[in-house]
Amino acid sequence: MEQRDYLMRQIEQLGQVLAKALAGLLNLKQVPDASLSIDEIRQIYGEELDITLDLVLVTPKEEIISVLMSRVKFIDHHLDTMAELLSETAELYDISDETGTAKDLRKKALYIYEYLQETSGTYSIDQAMKITQLKQLL
Structure with missing residues (x-):
């Protein structure tokens, strides 16, 4: 039981780290110097x-x-946030005129979202919208 609690805390901490990284990235998008x-x-x-x-x-x-x-x-829960992080990173590369890198990051984000759609037991409208948006940008 103690080992399970430890694993749950580790998973929660990774989720918090991803959320912090994404928040930091979203704040960077407002920085004019790409x-x-x-x-x-x-x-x-x-x-x-x-x-x-x-x-x-x-x-x-x-x-x-x-x-x-x-x-x-x-884990799958974290992959969704990582895909969003990759997509946001791609936007920063677009701003700095590195469109090839941005496109590559979007392809990876799309691949993750499609993987999650295929392996998940539930349908996510949010993921479906992100997949559509990424396909339009590619």
Whole structure:
């Protein structure tokens, strides 16, 4: 029982870290200097998520879920937030005119959302809307 409580606390902490990273990213979108924002986002990924943005960028979309689940111990609940984080990161790359990187990040976010739609036992309207939006941007 004690081990289960420990795991639940770890899962809750990871959720809080993801929420903090996403909040930090959303605040960065208001910073006019996009290069400064990208440097800060690299720091958020490294410090808050314990995964480097460079690793996310070089990982093929087909492997992104396994990397996140093995390296960071993400669960489906966290993958949704990570997909949103990738999508928001893509917007910052768009601002800095790095459209190729932005497109790659959106493809990875889309891949995660589609994975969640396929593996989840319930239908999420929110995820379906995000999938549609990402497909339009690609």
